[in-house]
Amino acid sequence: MTISTCVQRYVAIKRGLGYKFADQEQMLQNYAAFADRHGDEHVSSARIVEWASLAPSVHRSREWLRVVRNFAISMHAEDDHNEIPPRDVFGRGKRPRPRPHIIAEADIAHIMEMALTLPPVASLTPYTYHYLIGLLATTGLRVSEAVGLLESDLTSDGLVIRETKFHKTRLVPIDRSTRNALGDYLALRRRIGGSDPHLFVLSTGEPPEHASVTRAFIKLARRLGLRGPQGERGPRLHDLRHSFAVRALERCGNDRAAINRHMLALSTYLGHACLSDTYWYLEATPVLIRQIAEATEAFGKGGAA
Structure with missing residues (x-):
């Protein structure tokens, strides 16, 4: 054998x-x-x-x-003729947390606009990447979840994310502007996208692969000067998820009760099994640092932090 x-x-x-x-x-x-x-x-x-x-x-x-x-x-x-290699041949190093890039909203808009220039020209593909990147930015979905969506997963209550990373299904509410954008895409997709049941499809009529979306995002980021040449770090597709989590937290302001409620809601929205997984996606930004400073100053003056 x-x-x-x-x-x-x-x-x-x-x-x-x-x-x-x-x-x-x-x-x-x-x-x-x-x-x-x-x-x-x-x-x-x-x-x-x-x-x-x-x-x-x-x-x-x-x-x-x-x-x-x-x-x-x-x-x-x-069969004990099969050998088991030592566990630590390459060391026991723990993978460091990649420093996330919190992408400015204006840069996300530029990436989406640049996506419309992707080949093949005058096909569904550039529109698919345009709207797919927009959905990732506005919902914080995993790219695997987004490319796995079916048309039937877009419901009146939001997006149904089926059998995800932890084998659970969840409902992701979406803003009216996101729903309208998806409606515009679907109008085009139903005319020229073929019969595949997936929400997002390319000019081939098939859904994009995770790796192809990642490569397209990196290519667009480089064209815009947001990333350097190969080998240099820069914004990644997954940073859209980090950016979503951080921007959502920024909107809580200094209301600690709101922050506590928000973190639980955000963890559920992102599809995390526990709250500690959500903290992985948070990163200090000037807005958050200013809010912390204001809360600290208020506490120092005898107010509520």
């Missing part, structure tokens, strides 16, 4: 247990192809480490090792 066949069986078991297992499946398939090319009949620790060393960064090497090591543990339970 080849390693690839073993991986297929392992992935099927994981899926049967309810895991989506998309990224992990891709890693395991890559490892299996590497092992099969070397003629491996059993899982080899040395081969796993050799393969994981090909990752573009130490962090990715650790991630590749973690995924394949779990597979190795499962295989070893069936």
